[in-house]
Amino acid sequence: MSSDDPTRRDRSEVRHRHRLQRQRQRRMWVIAGASLVLVLLGGGVATAVVLTAQGADPSGPTPFASTTAEPGVFPADQPSAVDGKKPCIALTVLSSNENAELIARLVDGYNAQPRSVDGRCVDATVTKQTSSTAATAAAGGFPGTAADDKPTVWVPDASSWLAVAQDSGGAANVPTEGTSIGSSAIVLAMPQPLADAIGWSETRPTWNDVFNAARDDATWSWLSHPEWGTFKLGKTSPLMASSGQAAMLAEFGSEAGSVAELTTSQIRDPEVMDAVRQDELATSHYMATPERFLAQARLSEKEGSIADFLSGVIVDEKTVWDYNRGITSPDGVSRTESTPPGERLVPIYPSDGYYVADNPFTVLAGPWVDASEKEAAADLLRFAGTKQGQQIVRASGYHDLNGELDPVVSEVGLLPERPSGALAFPGREMLAAIDSTFPDVRKRAEVLFLVDVSGSMEEKIATGDTKLAAAKAAIEKALGHFTKGDNIGLAAFSAVDDGPITPGLVSPVADARTERTKFLEALGGLKPIEFTPLYAAVDSFAKERAEAWDPERINAIVLLSDGKNETLGPGTTTKKQMLADLERMHDDTPVLVFTLAYGANADTASLREISTATGAQFYDATDPTKVADVLGELVTSF
Incomplete structure (x- = not known):
């Protein structure tokens, strides 16, 4: 390829633009030879x-x-x-x-x-x-x-x-x-067309290149692919997954000057933390397991293109192989087998080091x-x-x-002979530093809890509690995940006959620390009512949250429902209308609607469709005694 080739010039311009955006000097480093x-x-x-x-x-x-x-x-x-x-x-x-x-x-x-x-x-x-x-x-x-x-x-x-x-x-x-x-090495996995377009299939990027590309809203536009939208980077929480630990270590190392020579004092350095905090703004949202990202990515490919949901995800090689042979895990535990994807994932091994599980x-x-x-x-x-x-x-x-590697695994997974730069995970002090700083540097959350308070929530579960009482306890426990700077709110939905959504917003979205007492008072006051206007409630509250959309936050709704849509009278919101509205909003003001099916009678099919339309995930608490654990995992997305 000549130096006048427009694709090469575009890549060079993107890299140059990234360097200008950062406006900071980075000391040179060499991966330790020992x-x-x-x-x-x-x-x-x-x-x-x-x-x-x-x-x-x-x-x-x-x-x-x-x-x-x-x-x-x-x-x-x-x-x-x-x-x-x-x-x-x-x-x-x-x-x-x-x-x-x-x-x-x-x-x-x-x-x-x-x-x-x-x-x-x-x-x-x-x-x-x-x-x-x-x-x-x-x-x-x-x-x-x-x-x-x-x-x-x-x-x-x-x-x-x-x-x-x-x-x-x-x-x-x-x-x-x-x-x-x-x-199994922990790598950046990208859909092959995207990896080819940015040049990383041929030339190993640094972690700095990766995080800069994720921060730049125009990365794909500069590379003549505006249809791919922004660079969407998927990461797990370091509190939950090894891939999340590896991602944060790489991010801190990149900002400190060397992934291979990162120290505990650098992780706690205010300047480095501030830089990582800015990098985290590019994260779409966090997950407990990378498999959830890839299950959603597969659904996106079936709907149109994987690029609508994902540009890259930090994940282990074995999971790349699974994905490329058609195996995904919607909950990180069970496995779903289907035909191989049309767009396989390419593992990218950043040149300044990558961690190995x-x-x-x-x-x-x-x-x-x-x-x-x-x-x-x-x-x-x-x-x-x-x-x-x-x-x-x-x-x-x-x-x-x-x-x-097994030759078949290598071929199907597109896994090459492992290149130089493999790093062992560090010890206790550095990992403890990552855990302690993550709540401060992670992208802040803007979350509305939307709770079904239909009459069926009065039913008792195996623990002896009513469904609503158990849900309240689970939500209160989940609040412990949110810290200073996160905003949370509470709404509930039911309806009497063909009346309006009731009670509606009961605690406006506000600071999780200062407004916690008001939130809990509103939560404690919820009572079962009658019908389940599921589609209308999702449509209405998603539109409200889209109007308040903040590009520097994870904008989300956590929907907990135990039943199927029940609406009376003409002019009510249909599923088709609701899904169309969610998909339209997702293009410009994406509000992620995480859905939690609560109890055996929950409409799991519709709840999955809702989460898929917004690029979020579905969670299964059809065994209502597990609602606290399931919700606890869900909120690690923020």
Whole structure:
């Protein structure tokens, strides 16, 4: 391509424009040349996997370890001739949601052969939980769980969660290090046409390039694609997901001058925090899991174009592979399989470093773990490092302990040989600094809670509370997520016969700190009424919030409904009209309507359509006893 090529000139102009916009000098940096050769805990066997060291925080965990006797050669599994005697050793393995498929396959492979540990058979089972929830539970010794049901092994998707558990007071239960069984880099994933247009399919950008492109409203216009709108960057919350931790570390490192050499003091530096705060304005909204973003992106592609919803999302390689083969997860837990997408995702590995999720096999140290369970855990870990175990790792979409991918995974996922710049997650101090600064630097929220108060909300649920009482308690608990600078409000909807929406707005959208008491008073005063004017309520309140739209905030409605639309009389709002209004507003003043189906009779189909039309997500609390947990996850979007 010649230097006169208009596409190259356009890219150059975008980069130049970004530099002018920033108007700040960045010191030059070089990714540290030192590398770590890491050793299996207690095994003394070297691995072929090499990571760049982050020298600023020596307390960081060992990110990789291998059971291979020499690089490229894994020992064969050596099962017992026959199973050991019963009763079997019960070995419970707790996985994260992200690596649950991998861990389940490893456990199945282990259980498929005879095992004998200390003369007894082994019965390994798998449970799963988000890494953030598991870190808190492990730190506290899994309160409320019977001793026989507590896990012996925990495999979060990244060692960063061991540091989080340690920092939460879990030193007695959670070791500082685990042993990696496979890895997945955390990358910027982009639809291929968008990656090609901006040139990142060919040339690796820096994180600075990524965040600048996201901040510039005219990025796609400058590249002759105004139909793609603004650059929409999807990120998870660092309080909930490893990809969110990686995104924030990259953002702070980029603003401080070096991703590879980021320090705790730089994270807390007011100037760096202010720059990150400005970067965060480009975030469309946050999520608990990146899979939710991609499930919504797939829906957007089916409706027209993935670019309508997403320009890029920070996510792990394995999830890129899943998406490109047609697998998505609308809730981060369940899986939906369909045909591969028309626009596949391309993984982008920023040239100034990217973090790697190392899936550490961690034998817990709590008093509920006995000696036989520890031996069984060691035997399962041994299996994970064998030829058979590492084949399962590769077939599940991960790099094995020598950094190799399955060829089919590489082809379908568009995953190349991993380039230079891989970084281990830092240790406790830096992760704690990220957690403590995130509430201050994140994009502020402008949220209206919209609650169905139809007559059915008077029904009782299994806990003995009415639906409305449980919903009120869940909303009050969710308010703890909002901090100074966030604005929240409350409205409720029902109707008597063909009358107006009642009671309507009961607490105007205002500062979450100063107006909390008024909000709670209004919430406490809600009572069940009669009908469910769902379409009219959504249409009316979405229009009101669009008129108050603020480009520097996440403008959203949290809709909780337990029923189907009920309207009487002529002239009422139809579903078609409501959806058309939502889609029209989304082009200029996007108000995200997050929908929560509450109870078995909720109109889940319509609620999904509402959230999809606005680029938001649907949440399922059709089991009403789970409403607090579901709503708690939902508000991490802000």
